[in-house]
Structures are given as C-alpha cells and as structure tokens.
Amino acid sequence: MNVKRNRMRTRVTNILQVINSITQLKIGLCLLAVIILLALFAPFLAPHDPFSLNEELLAPPGSQYLLGTDGLGRDVFSELLYGARTSIFIGVVAAAISGVLGTLIGGLSGFYRGRLDSVLSEFVNVFLMLPTALDVVTQGQILKEIMQLEERLNITRIMITHDMSVVATTCKKVAVMYAGNLLEFGLVKDIIAGPEHPYTKGLLQSIPALKGERGELKGIAGSLPDLSKSPSGCIFADRCPSRKPTCETEIPIHRTLADGRMVACHIAGS
Numbered sequence: 001m002n003v004k005r006n007r008m009r010t011r012v013t014n015i016l017q018v019i020n021s022i023t024q025l026k027i028g029l030c031l032l033a034v035i036i037l038l039a040l041f042a043p044f045l046a047p048h049d050p051f052s053l054n055e056e057l058l059a060p061p062g063s064q065y066l067l068g069t070d071g072l073g074r075d076v077f078s079e080l081l082y083g084a085r086t087s088i089f090i091g092v093v094a095a096a097i098s099g100v101l102g103t104l105i106g107g108l109s110g111f112y113r114g115r116l117d118s119v120l121s122e123f124v125n126v127f128l129m130l131p132t133a134l135d136v137v138t139q140g141q142i143l144k145e146i147m148q149l150e151e152r153l154n155i156t157r158i159m160i161t162h163d164m165s166v167v168a169t170t171c172k173k174v175a176v177m178y179a180g181n182l183l184e185f186g187l188v189k190d191i192i193a194g195p196e197h198p199y200t201k202g203l204l205q206s207i208p209a210l211k212g213e214r215g216e217l218k219g220i221a222g223s224l225p226d227l228s229k230s231p232s233g234c235i236f237a238d239r240c241p242s243r244k245p246t247c248e249t250e251i252p253i254h255r256t257l258a259d260g261r262m263v264a265c266h267i268a269g270s
C-alpha cells in the first residue's frame with residue numbers, strides 16, 4: 001500500500017515539476033482555469049440575458065454593455081460567458097460519452113471480431129447524414145431571426161434565393177429572374193399556387209413534396225444561355241418544354257394578367 005502511495009506521489013511531483021518548468025504551459029493552464037471559472041459562474045457574472053434582443057444594435061463597449069452588442073442587440077460579454085459554458089459542457093459530455101462508448105466497443109470488438117465492425121460502420125453512415133439535416137435546421141433558425149428583425153425594425157427585406165420553398169415561407173411578393181431577365185412578378189400566394197411562366201413551373205417542380213405521392217424530382221433540362229450573345233427570341237427558349245416556333249424569333253414582352261401578376265411569356269395566361 002505504501003509502495004503504491006509513494007509511486008503516486010512521485011508521479012504527481014514529476015507532473016508538477018514539468019508544469020513548473022514550462023512557462024507557456026503555466027500561462028495556458030492559468031487561462032484555462034480562468035475560463036472554466038467564468039463559464040461555471042456565468043449565470044452570476046453575466047450582466048444581461050444573452051438571448052434577449054435589446055433595442056441598441058451594434059452598441060460600442062461601455063458601462064452598460066462591457067463589450068458592446070451584436071447586430072441583434074444581444075450583449076456580447078454575456079454571450080461569451082454563456083458560449084464558454086456551453087463549449088465546456090459539450091466538451092466534457094463528449095469526452096465522457098466517447099470514453100464509455102470506446103471502452104464498451106473496444107471490449108465487444110475483441111469478442112465478436114469483424115462482425116461488429118461492419119455493423120458499426122453502417123451505424124456511422126447514418127450519423128454522417130446528420131450535417132445535411134442540421135443545415136436545414138440552421139437555415140430555418142436564420143430565416144426566423146431575419147423575419148423577427150424585419151418586424152422589430154420595421155424594414156423592407158429582399159431575399160435572393162434559388163429555393164422557392166424559402167420564398168413561399170418568408171416573402172409576400174416574388175420576382176422570378178433568369179439570366180438577368182425578369183420573367184414573372186407578383187404575389188407569392190398567386191405564383192406558388194399557379195405559376196404561369198415555364199421557368200417558374202420548373203423551379204417549383206424541383207422542390208420535394210412533403211405530402212402526397214412521392215415521385216422523381218424534375219429538374220430544368222439544359223443550361224444557361226451564352227449571355228454575350230443577344231437572344232433573337234425568348235431567353236428561356238432553349239430549355240422551355242412549352243416552346244413554340246414564335247418563341248425562337250420574338251422576345252416576349254411583359255404582360256399583366258387578370259390577377260395582377262406580370263409575365264414575360266407568349267403562352268402565359270392562355
């Protein structure tokens with residue numbers, strides 16, 4: 001027992017000597033200790049709720065906001081404290097989970113050999129798909145923030161996107177552009193419910209349906225025209241499934257349909 005204790009003491013003394021002999025290591029450990037303490041006591045030290053949106057956007061550092069505020073009016077110092085807390089919590093939990101799982105899997109792998117490996121690789125493949133799902137979740141959160149900001153500041157917002165599902169959920173009016181040309185413009189509710197221009201139809205058909213029968217996604221065939229040459233007819237003619245002979249020779253003008261939308265297509269509204 002005494003031998004074990006002596007060995008332990010020697011190891012601890014060696015570690016302390018190593019730490020004491022390297023200045024950078026000492027500084028690093030002190031900083032880490034400060035960060036951990038700040039993170040632990042974040043609820044008592046943070047002067048503001050890190051999630052509350054204040055009236056003062058991008059305020060400079062001062063007595064009210066130690067490090068100023070961000071673009072949404074949140075106190076940066078409080079965000080840092082809570083951010084450190086979350087990072088440390090995730091780090092500790094991740095290390096604990098990987099330690100427990102690693103020990104278990106290591107033991108089982110030794111017992112079942114290659115069979116467990118192939119099961120695990122399939123399992124890992126499922127998790128590799130998660131970033132895609134997270135992208136969608138993050139996009140949803142960002143869009144929500146943008147809309148809250150728009151309402152709070154009473155501003156007008158322009159969303160430039162290829163994703164018609166984003167337009168459908170966040171906009172009132174939409175201008176569908178192709179190769180620098182305005183093809184269809186009107187209220188989102190009208191255009192989503194009944195697109196008139198073949199390009200708009202193509203964009204909407206390329207969105208996967210959440211309800212109903214699931215079929216193959218339809219894309220828009222072909223590629224963008226050469227913009228260095230002026231088209232003799234409709235700019236979308238090369239890719240249009242509804243193309244008529246006149247489309248090749250006559251540039252369609254913008255026409256206003258009965259519901260007030262504007263469309264540049266020879267067959268729209270017919």
Ligand code: SF4
Nearest residue numbers: 234237240247265266
């Ligand atoms: S004008 Fe003709 S080619 Fe152009 S979108 Fe309409 S139908 Fe298609």
